[in-house]
Amino acid sequence: MDGDLPANNDWDPFGRPLFDDVSTRALHRVGVIDVGSNSVRFVIFDGAARSPAYFFNEKVMCGLGTGLGETGHLHPEGRVRAVAALARFAAIAKTAKIQDLSIVATAAVRDASDGAAFRDEIKEVTGLDIWVIDGREEARLSAQGVLLGWPGAYGLVCDIGGSSLELAEINGGRVGKRSTSPLGPLKLASFESREDRKDEIDLHLARMMEELGPQKDRLFLVGGSWRAIARIDMERRGYPLHVLHEYRMTDDDVQAVAEYIANADIEALRQTCGISSARMSLVPLASEVLARLMKHIKPYDIAVSAYGIREGLLYEQMPQRLRDRDPLVEACRFAEKKDARLPGFGKRLYEFVMPLFPHADADRRRIIKAACLLHDVTWRAHPDYRAEVCFDNATRANLGGLGHADRVFLALALMHRYRNKREGSRIEPMLSLLSDDDLHAAEVLGKAMRFGAMLWNDGETEAATLSWDAATTTLGLTLTKQSQPLYGEVAQARFASLAGALNAETDITVA
Secondary structure (H helix, E strand, C coil): CCCCCCCCCCCCCCCCCCCCCCCCHHHHEEEEEEECCCCEEEEEEECCCCCCEEEEEEEECCCCCCCHHHHCCCCHHHHHHHHHHHHHHHHHHHHCCCCCEEEEECHHHHHCCCHHHHHHHHHHHHCCCCEECCHHHHHHHHHHHHHHHCCCCCEEEEEECCCCEEEEEEECCEEEEEEEECCCHHHHCCCCCHHHHHHHHHHHHHHHHHHHCCCCCEEEEECHHHHHHHHHHHHHHCCCCCCCCCCEECHHHHHHHHHHHHCCCHHHHHHHHCCCHHHHCCHHHHHHHHHHHHHHCCCCCEEEECCCHHHHHHHHCCCHHHHCCCHHHHHHHHHHHHHCCCCCHHHHHHHHHHHHCCCCCHHHHHHHHHHHHHCCCCCCCCHHHHHHHHHHHHHHCCCCCCCHHHHHHHHHHHHHHHCCCCCCCCCHHHHHHCCHHHHHHHHHHHHHHHHHCCCCCCCCCCCCEEEEECCCCEEEEEECCCCHHHCCHHHHHHHHHHHHHHCCEEEEEEC
């Protein structure tokens, strides 16, 4: 996550969450349909409005834009499939009682000579009204999708679809200059030679960069073809965490994976990486575009975004004070309220463990907050598997504002919440993403939560407190008369384990 955390009392450190606020309650369940050149997708967002879960998420690879460059028409078979898909989605929206359903169509429908007739057919068959957006609006909405996951992010958003490519600047939570082009793989497929494609790509990219000016900040990649390339790069590198959102690449990675794709057995690579045939057919062309893009801009790094136009439409409906919230903390608050045995204890646990991290910066504090909020949400799992479920929650869950190293740190801390040892666990291959200091900090946090979870209190009685003296390596525990009975045999063993992780002497007093 980029930028400083919002400095307001609602957030810092545990202000009232906004998912139950009157102003955001209407966002608890929002439906969005994206009629793209390659796929038609329906998403229903549900849960914490700032970082919602995907209650429903289905796509059909219709290929509406296939052959559009040669015929000027939507692909006939794709059109039939799209009508059927939209009829299904309309029925599901009715069953789910979606009141406000946003339906957007992009390059294929806006460019096709029969695009208006297609819209009329959809209206007649399904009752749905399709909003056809131009390229600049598509760029804006995709950039807003990135802002959903990265509040305060700055850089350049590049969204590739089947029939177009858009660029948009973001800075300080706002979308700036935008540009659009016909550089989608379905359009580029009409060029016979790689050299002709290169000339076409360079022509449009040069014009776009003239419109936008120099770009040297982060590049955010949005779109299914970019995500497929990132998945292939993970395979090429032997990368241990297969989460596409926030995956980072460099210019060298882009050139290496483009060459890797050009020389690969595409079908074998598709099966290895679990990419659909329809998507994989576009990947070689998309990789050519990405490689050329790196010649026109010099980003300091590249981040893959799982969020795009659909999330941008949700962001569009958010009040500004919700946009300013941290998506990670808001989602974890929602999870605690929904699934924890003692909602609200996460705040008290956070206050209990923080003396162990006196020099934690804002980014580390927010991860500690997330861990404390999530520490008990898997209590329904079998005790033998709670550590594994915690691991899956942290590494696989839809959590915005969370980089890969932070995911692994969170997963390791939550795993240590339920078990002392990490050897032999599924997390081991991913630990290479953390420094030795981070490995130790995650273990200390997990063991502190494991001990602190023994000291349940209602928030009104005086609680036990921890102290840490780094100079003398002394771990202090002050028990009140109310908390002393909670310090039983198991709690004592967990306190000793925490002290062992710190290589500390202990000092226990009763106030």
